[in-house]
Amino acid sequence: MFHSLNIDSEKEDRIINAATKVFSENGYKRASTNAIVKEAGISKGILFHYFKSKKDLYLSLYEHLSDMFAEKIYARLDWEERDIFEIIRQVSVIKLELFKTYPDLINFLNSVFHEDEAEVKEEVETIRESLTDSSFTKLFSNIDAGKFREGIDAAKAIQVIYWTFEGFANQQQAKAKSMSVADIYKEDVLAELDSYTDLLKKSFYK
Amino acid sequence: MFHSLNIDSEKEDRIINAATKVFSENGYKRASTNAIVKEAGISKGILFHYFKSKKDLYLSLYEHLSDMFAEKIYARLDWEERDIFEIIRQVSVIKLELFKTYPDLINFLNSVFHEDEAEVKEEVETIRESLTDSSFTKLFSNIDAGKFREGIDAAKAIQVIYWTFEGFANQQQAKAKSMSVADIYKEDVLAELDSYTDLLKKSFYK
DNA sequence: TCTTCATTGACCAACCTGGTCAAAAGGTGT
DNA sequence: ACACCTTTTGACCAGGTTGGTCAATGAAGA
Numbered sequence: 001m002f003h004s005l006n007i008d009s010e011k012e013d014r015i016i017n018a019a020t021k022v023f024s025e026n027g028y029k030r031a032s033t034n035a036i037v038k039e040a041g042i043s044k045g046i047l048f049h050y051f052k053s054k055k056d057l058y059l060s061l062y063e064h065l066s067d068m069f070a071e072k073i074y075a076r077l078d079w080e081e082r083d084i085f086e087i088i089r090q091v092s093v094i095k096l097e098l099f100k101t102y103p104d105l106i107n108f109l110n111s112v113f114h115e116d117e118a119e120v121k122e123e124v125e126t127i128r129e130s131l132t133d134s135s136f137t138k139l140f141s142n143i144d145a146g147k148f149r150e151g152i153d154a155a156k157a158i159q160v161i162y163w164t165f166e167g168f169a170n171q172q173q174a175k176a177k178s179m180s181v182a183d184i185y186k187e188d189v190l191a192e193l194d195s196y197t198d199l200l201k202k203s204f205y206k
Numbered sequence: 207m208f209h210s211l212n213i214d215s216e217k218e219d220r221i222i223n224a225a226t227k228v229f230s231e232n233g234y235k236r237a238s239t240n241a242i243v244k245e246a247g248i249s250k251g252i253l254f255h256y257f258k259s260k261k262d263l264y265l266s267l268y269e270h271l272s273d274m275f276a277e278k279i280y281a282r283l284d285w286e287e288r289d290i291f292e293i294i295r296q297v298s299v300i301k302l303e304l305f306k307t308y309p310d311l312i313n314f315l316n317s318v319f320h321e322d323e324a325e326v327k328e329e330v331e332t333i334r335e336s337l338t339d340s341s342f343t344k345l346f347s348n349i350d351a352g353k354f355r356e357g358i359d360a361a362k363a364i365q366v367i368y369w370t371f372e373g374f375a376n377q378q379q380a381k382a383k384s385m386s387v388a389d390i391y392k393e394d395v396l397a398e399l400d401s402y403t404d405l406l407k408k409s410f411y412k
Numbered sequence: 413t414c415t416t417c418a419t420t421g422a423c424c425a426a427c428c429t430g431g432t433c434a435a436a437a438g439g440t441g442t
Numbered sequence: 443a444c445a446c447c448t449t450t451t452g453a454c455c456a457g458g459t460t461g462g463t464c465a466a467t468g469a470a471g472a
Contacts, residue, residue, distance in 0.1 A: 030236055043451045048431060156405050160370050167369030199362050203409035249420045254462060
């Protein structure tokens with residue numbers, strides 16, 4: 001696992017989603033394997049049959065999910081794009097789609113980033129290093145500053161734009177908690193996102 | 207407690223700070239009274255002499271801190287102010303000062319807000335209701351929209367401004383973790399905050 | 413010395429943890 | 443019906459942590 005074959009993918013998805021949820025809500029140490037098996041609707045034994053320890057489960061899950069996340073992002077992003085709003089929109093669309101099948105994916109990835117339990121910290125670091133996120137930061141450092149109006153500090157404006165969409169994402173997530181995942185209409189969310197884009201373009205761009 | 211007299215306030219502060227820190231980092235359930243007494247440098251017995259239970263400690267602390275927080279805000283805010291940047295600046299200054307004596311205060315208040323442990327949820331709600339935060343929201347709904355440029359959606363602009371300063375505050379807090387509290391110079395932080403104010407005023411105001 | 417009150421920390425039962433393993437259930441070919 | 447093999451179960455374990463107690467100690471004043 002994962003991909004050790006002869007396990008039906010429906011059950012695999014249940015394990016992934018359960019573990020993702022419990023780990024992201026509690027962090028490594030506090031997350032309980034009992035809670036995970038209960039959430040996934042499987043027995044304790046079978047979890048430890050697939051994964052040799054809690055640590056193994058955690059690290060496998062991290063590797064699996066960050067690989068998948070990176071893959072989806074890479075496949076769909078236009079790496080030549082230099083307009084910050086266009087980049088943010090592309091990333092948002094991809095995140096929204098992932099959210100529907102893996103609701104806690106982004107929370108999990110964030111929680112791993114902030115994890116400081118000694119038992120897993122070193123291995124997390126190793127896995128993180130093996131990811132080529134270098135070009136991802138290049139994407140954001142390559143933004144065309146020429147589009148901003150005179151007298152506008154481009155670096156600060158970019159920071160404001162980033163914080164705005166971070167805040168927007170948090171707000172959407174809070175809303176999503178109080179309704180079923182199926183009720184989140186991608187179009188509605190993107191329309192609201194675009195209204196913020198319009199406001200900021202009108203204010204910052206020439 | 208709190209204010210049951212015959213306890214020197216230096217020790218009281220140590221208990222407050224320790225409990226605030228541990229509760230804000232772990233939430234009600236996971237927070238351990240052992241960790242609190244260790245952090246405060248007192249014995250287990252004396253903590254349960256002052257507070258009859260963990261629950262009592264938690265609720266007393268919440269009441270004490272939210273009272274104090276509200277008091278400081280009320281005493282220093284100009285309630286006639288209708289310029290959003292001026293309001294945010296005033297609130298920021300007060301928060302910064304509180305941060306120096308009670309570093310985890312704001313984190314604690316936030317964590318209580320998100321707490322969902324059944325054992326304390328009801329009482330937290332009761333205490334929360336007794337706070338007159340109604341006029342606090344009025345402060346933000348009373349903002350002068352006439353200052354915004356034509357064609358700018360004032361409600362959305364206010365949201366952007368709010369997210370920007372929320373993001374800024376988070377960034378400052380992350381920085382603060384990697385240096386001693388004494389090294390945070392109020393003036394530096396306020397100067398940077400003002401540079402964002404300038405940017406947003408230049409972009410949103412007439 | 414005696415009394416009073418604040419303070420200590422070893423101790424407790426209850427609970428929860430990650431992990432095991434004998435046994436049951438399910439599947440397939442004969 | 444049987445035998446054989448793999449998958450899955452959940453009661454069980456030792457180790458650890460929890461909130462809370464209480465007999466004992468210290469300090470201070472009379």
